[in-house]
Amino acid sequence: MLQKVKPSPNPYDRFQLKFELEAVMSRLKLFAPVIGFLVLAVMLWRGLYLDPRTLPSVLIDKPLPEFQLQTVELGEQIIGKADLPDEPFLLNVWGSYCLPCLQENPILMAAAEQDVVPIVGVNYKDKLNLAQLWLEDNGSPFEFSILDESGRLGIDLGVYGAPETFVVDGDGVIRYKHIGVIDYEAWETEIMPAIAAVKAEAGQ
Amino acid sequence: MVRRFFTQGLCVLALFYIAVMADITVTNTAFAAVDTFEFATPEQQQRFRRMSDEFRCPMCQNTNLTGSNGGVAEDLRREIYLMIIDGKTDDEIEQFMFERYGDFVFYRPRLTIETILLWFGPLLFFILGAWIVLGIVRRAKASSQEPVELNEVEQERLRNLLETVKDRD
Structure with missing residues (x-):
């Protein structure tokens, strides 16, 4: 050899x-x-x-889709993309039927109390009265929750099941997506750094 | 001869592979959900059936939209139905799905840099395997054809062996 x-x-x-x-x-x-x-x-x-369930999102760095929908909190009033915060915020897809949403609620509540970022909810394929009851029982970390009863906004967001959470920048562009429950580890290692990066960019 | 046989076999199998890849029909007989969509023409209905067979449900993985009773599959079937009724082409519907769920939703992913290994990986491994087998066969053939020369001691041993066999008979 x-x-x-x-x-x-x-x-x-x-x-x-x-x-x-x-x-x-x-x-x-x-x-x-x-x-x-x-x-x-x-x-x-x-x-x-x-995790084979975490699909790579094609919507990263794409603007949020347009929508005209009611909210859980504001009655008849229709809101659209322009009514979303013009600073970095979290968009959290949830439903009253969704157990992991209940699991991540305390973390979102704590974040809302400490004014980390505004949190907007998307109440995905749910019933209004059930959603309202859920928020009463568990507390609401949301500025408001967009009522997506048909799931059409969910499709435009590439959602396939609650909970899913988007980090959106001040220009309404999706910058990060977390699929599944946010636990403390995910909050510390994924969500917070993503928020910090978007905020740092906005500060410049 | 062996080589020709292999090359021919390789070509036939490669053609077969391409034919199969070009015409995968995802058949799913389990109709979990029965939607009551009404179509103007049988063609539209056929297109709907074909498309919801060929899109993968993002929620219940490894099920197509037809076979899945997940919430999002139901919504996506409705969207496909509405787009077909609306006169959208197959390409437009595929683009709609791609923009939201990426390559994942396709049971027959588009041919891009990212999916090229998915499409041609098996063929690549097949060719690699065939090449290795061909090499082994050729080497074995070459070595078997070489005349073997025995020295005197070996010839003596061979003679003895042959004689013992003869004796046994």
Whole structure:
């Protein structure tokens, strides 16, 4: 397998280099299965910890869609994109039927109390009276909640199930999307840095 | 000869692969939801059926829109229906879905840089495998055709072996 390299007076001798290259190549061939195994092992290992439910959103860096909808709180009044905060805010998709929404409510409540960012809700495919009851029972972290009973706004937002949370900048552009419940870890490591980045950019 | 056989086989299989990839029909017989949509023409209904078969439900993964009774699947079927009634083309409907849910919603993803491995990965692995097998076969053939020369000791041993076999008979 290994070629014996003849000692040469000139280390840059072309033939010697060729011999050495061949020796290295044949040695590499020996390791090919091991390398293949390692590559596969690393990929599969990583795959174990990827959540197949978190789809990459195509809506990052796209403006929020237009809408004309009522809210849970404001009765008959119709609001649209222009009525959303003109500073960075969170858009949280929720529903009274959604258990993870209940789970993340205390974190959103705390954030609202500390005035971190305004939080706007999207009440997704829910019933108005149930939504109102849920907010009464659990407290509302929202400035208001857009009433998306048909789920049409949800489709435009690429939503496929509550809870989903968007970080939106002052220009109404989606900058980050979190799918699923926001726990303390997600708040600290994902939502807060995303908000901070958007705010820092706005400050400039 | 072996080589020709392999190359021909390879071509046939590659053609078969391309044919299959070009015409995947996602058949899902489980109709979980029965929608009461009314269409003006049977063509529209057929288009609706085909499209909701070919889009993947973003919520219940590995189910198409037809087979899923998830809330979002229901909404998306309604949107597709409305777009068909509205006279939108298949491309426009696909674009609508892509802009919201990305490549994920396609059971037959578009051919882009990101999906190229998905489309041609299997073919690549097949060619790689065939190449390796071809190499092994060729090497084995080459080594079997070399005349084997035995030295005297070996010839003696062979003679002895042959004789013991003969004796046994």
